[in-house]
Amino acid sequence: MNSNRHFTYLDYPYEVTPLEKAYSFSPIPEGLEREKVPKVLGLGCQMWGEYTPNLTRLYYQTFPRIAAFAECGWTKAQDKNYDGFRERVKNTERRWRKLGYFNQQPSYAKQDDTFTLWQLPSQVNTIGNSYVIRTDDGQIIVMDGGMKEEEGYLRGFIAALGNRVDCWFVSHPHSDHIGALTRVLENPMGIHIRQICQTTYPETLLDREPGSKADAVSYYEAVQKSGVPTVEAEPGMTFSFGHTTFKILGIRNEEITANPYNNSCMVVKAWDPVKSVLFLADLGAEAGDKLLNGPYREELDCDYIQMAHHGQTGVSMDFYRTVKFRACLWPTPSWVYNNDVGGGFNTHILTTIETRDTMDELNITEQYMSFQGLTKIE
Numbered sequence: 001m002n003s004n005r006h007f008t009y010l011d012y013p014y015e016v017t018p019l020e021k022a023y024s025f026s027p028i029p030e031g032l033e034r035e036k037v038p039k040v041l042g043l044g045c046q047m048w049g050e051y052t053p054n055l056t057r058l059y060y061q062t063f064p065r066i067a068a069f070a071e072c073g074w075t076k077a078q079d080k081n082y083d084g085f086r087e088r089v090k091n092t093e094r095r096w097r098k099l100g101y102f103n104q105q106p107s108y109a110k111q112d113d114t115f116t117l118w119q120l121p122s123q124v125n126t127i128g129n130s131y132v133i134r135t136d137d138g139q140i141i142v143m144d145g146g147m148k149e150e151e152g153y154l155r156g157f158i159a160a161l162g163n164r165v166d167c168w169f170v171s172h173p174h175s176d177h178i179g180a181l182t183r184v185l186e187n188p189m190g191i192h193i194r195q196i197c198q199t200t201y202p203e204t205l206l207d208r209e210p211g212s213k214a215d216a217v218s219y220y221e222a223v224q225k226s227g228v229p230t231v232e233a234e235p236g237m238t239f240s241f242g243h244t245t246f247k248i249l250g251i252r253n254e255e256i257t258a259n260p261y262n263n264s265c266m267v268v269k270a271w272d273p274v275k276s277v278l279f280l281a282d283l284g285a286e287a288g289d290k291l292l293n294g295p296y297r298e299e300l301d302c303d304y305i306q307m308a309h310h311g312q313t314g315v316s317m318d319f320y321r322t323v324k325f326r327a328c329l330w331p332t333p334s335w336v337y338n339n340d341v342g343g344g345f346n347t348h349i350l351t352t353i354e355t356r357d358t359m360d361e362l363n364i365t366e367q368y369m370s371f372q373g374l375t376k377i378e
């Protein structure tokens with residue numbers, strides 16, 4: 001059994017053993033005498049776990065290299081073809097993604113039929129909510145876009161993707177969601193937005209949060225002046241961009257008077273044959289319960305869930321216990337994540353720790369926080 005550590009140790013970093021090197025391994029050592037060749041029964045690949053902190057990391061190290069080793073074992077050297085392998089492993093990778101084995105591995109198999117999702121990092125250590133999607137056919141979708149202070153970063157990001165946004169989904173008019181977009185609408189500086197999809201708040205709803213009204217009104221005015229066409233979201237409405245479908249699962253809930261702006265957030269699910277994401281924006285407990293008991297209950301299950309209201313005082317813990325998902329996206333700065341505004345861990349009034357404990361209870365090992373930097377999901 002050949003388990004040469006320079007090729008087959010799965011605990012070695014990808015920089016040392018990239019997939020192509022793993023695939024190039026031959027269990028028959030070079031120069032081995034002919035009569036000894038049949039004595040080589042196969043290969044071993046080892047995932048030594050003494051320095052592996054968690055299951056996510058173990059999966060990261062193991063997949064997809066394990067598939068390369070399998071082929072080294074059962075395919076004759078002259079029949080091996082790395083490009084062919086990358087093409088064939090694509091389907092297997094999809095299954096692994098569903099099972100949660102794929103997290104931030106370097107992408108070797110070109111997933112050319114799925115969307116890429118970025119969770120933009122928090123730029124000013126505050127609670128901006130900002131996501132960008134590039135569909136398989138290159139269309140660009142933005143969810144919210146963060147605070148006005150995050151405008152520069154967002155502009156740079158969109159510019160790098162071609163300065164065109166095919167659809168901008170706006171969950172609700174709180175400043176940490178529409179601040180940057182308002183600035184872009186007021187002065188596009190080259191960004192072309194094809195359409196905005198939103199759930200417009202009527203005056204009666206806007207008046208329920210006097211402190212937030214001014215920002216909301218300037219956003220609506222900016223939309224109007226910009227001339228960008230808007231689509232008024234309706235539950236069940238779908239949009240197709242390439243192989244990706246976006247479906248509106250929730251819009252404003254004027255009958256809910258508690259936490260009025262957040263409980264009227266638009267909820268959007270995005271999916272394609274490879275993966276799905278549920279964007280809850282700042283949804284509160286009341287609107288979360290309404291969604292759970294509504295017609296779209298089954299459609300809430302997803303691969304990635306965006307934690308409601310930055311992970312605290314959003315939907316109830318029962319919502320997270322009921323909906324099935326395998327990974328979380330936290331649009332959350334570190335002080336919110338740790339409930340620490342200077343007094344130490346969990347000393348403020350935020351309920352983030354309860355949410356974090358619930359994720360642990362649910363064994364969600366794949367979690368991405370915006371304070372840790374840019375997250376790219378392929």
Ligand SMILES: [Fe+2]
Binds near residue numbers: 172174261262282
């Ligand atoms: Fe909000």
